[in-house]
Amino acid sequence: MKSESSPQSVLCETQSPPPRREAIDYRETSAVEPRSFVRKMGIASASLAAALALLVAPSASAHFIIVTFSGGIGVLPVSSLGVANVVQGIQPPGQPWVISALKATVRAPGRIHVEGRGLLLAGGSGIGTNGGQKVFATLFCGGAAFSTTAVPLDDDGDFTIDDVLSPAPPLDCDNPILLIRNVGGFWFAAGIPVE
Secondary structure (H helix, E strand, C coil): CCCCCCHHHHHHHHCCCCCCCCCCCHHHCCCCCHHHHHHHHHHHHHHHHHHHHHHHHHHHHCCCEEEEEEEEEECCCECCCCCECCECCECCCCCCEECCEEEEEEECCCEEEEEEECCEECCCCCCCCCCCCEEEEEEEECCEEEECCCEECCCCCCEEEEEECECCCCCCCCCCEEEEEECCCCEEEEEEECC
16 A cells, blocks of 8 residues: 655655855955954954053053152251352251151152141241241252242141142153242252152
8 A cells, every 4th residue: 555645745855955055255255254354353453452552641641750759858058068058059048947757759740749747947036936938849850940839837847739840840850859948939948869
């Protein structure tokens, strides 16, 4: 007895095999060859990295420390040779001054932060007082001078200067000298540079 073929079996018998895939010639199509894609991604990544470096560079340089000072020296108006104790052309006051502590950091592009403690007269009738003075900082790089605005001394001689030096100092400050000066222009104390 002959079995009847079911509609499914007929369908299976008449179906042709799946079409064969032909190899793609990447040179003739707009498709991207795998190696070419990786190469293009590498170039794109390098370009993106360069663009990010340009964006980050200004903010990174803003944290660049030009010079730091730790410790301070009060002024003695007369040097050991009996002449005025002039530093970088800046005259000393008529009386000696002492300073208990001094810390300063100068960052690009000229941002300066100075913490001074106990800047007081060490002679004369006002000994142990702040003399009613206002002080500012001057940074010397070689022979060039860069200064802040003045702030008043506290009764105990403490002060904080958080300012921008004018004009902006160079990133490479040769022979740095930091002087704390009064509004009359005399220097009262000097910072000790940190190597």
